[in-house]
Amino acid sequence: MPKTLSRTLKIHHPKVGVVHEVRHGVAFVNFPGNPAESAVRARSTIPVPADAAGRDAVLIFEEGDPRRPIILGLLQTPEKLVLSADEEIALKCGKASLTLTRAGKVLIRGAYVLSRSSGVNRVKGGSVEIN
Incomplete structure (x- = not known):
C-alpha cells in the first residue's frame, strides 16, 4: 500500500x-x-x-x-461459547467451584452439590467411590 x-x-x-x-x-x-x-x-x-x-x-x-x-x-455467537486455556479453567462463586485441568480432570466442589436429570443420570468410571 x-x-x-x-x-x-x-x-x-x-x-x-x-x-x-x-x-x-x-x-x-x-x-x-x-x-x-x-x-x-x-x-x-x-x-x-x-x-x-x-x-x-x-x-x-x-x-x-x-x-x-x-x-x-x-463476538460471541449465541449458538456456541467455547472457553479454552492451556492449563486450567476455573469457575468460582463463594464456596462453590468447577475446575477443568489440562490432564482431563473435572473437579466440582461446593457446600451442596446436586445432580438432577429428567432422563438417565449415569455415573461411570474406572472406579466409583461414594463417601
Whole structure:
C-alpha cells in the first residue's frame, strides 16, 4: 500500500471485521474499508484460537492506520461459547467451584452439590467411590 494512502485514510473508531484465517497463532482479518487487496495481519489483546476463521472480531487501529489492526475481542455467537486455556479453567462463586485441568480432570466442589436429570443420570468410571 502506498504511504500516502495510510496518511490520508485513518480509522479512528472501532470496526467489526472478520477473522479470515489464523496461521501459526497469527490472525489475519478483513474489514469494511480495508484498503489492502487481502486480509491484513492483526495483533490481538486476546488469544485467537486456530478455529476462529469466519468469526466476527472487534478491531481498533494503531494510530488510525488500517494496515495495523488490533483485535480487541471476538463476538460471541449465541449458538456456541467455547472457553479454552492451556492449563486450567476455573469457575468460582463463594464456596462453590468447577475446575477443568489440562490432564482431563473435572473437579466440582461446593457446600451442596446436586445432580438432577429428567432422563438417565449415569455415573461411570474406572472406579466409583461414594463417601
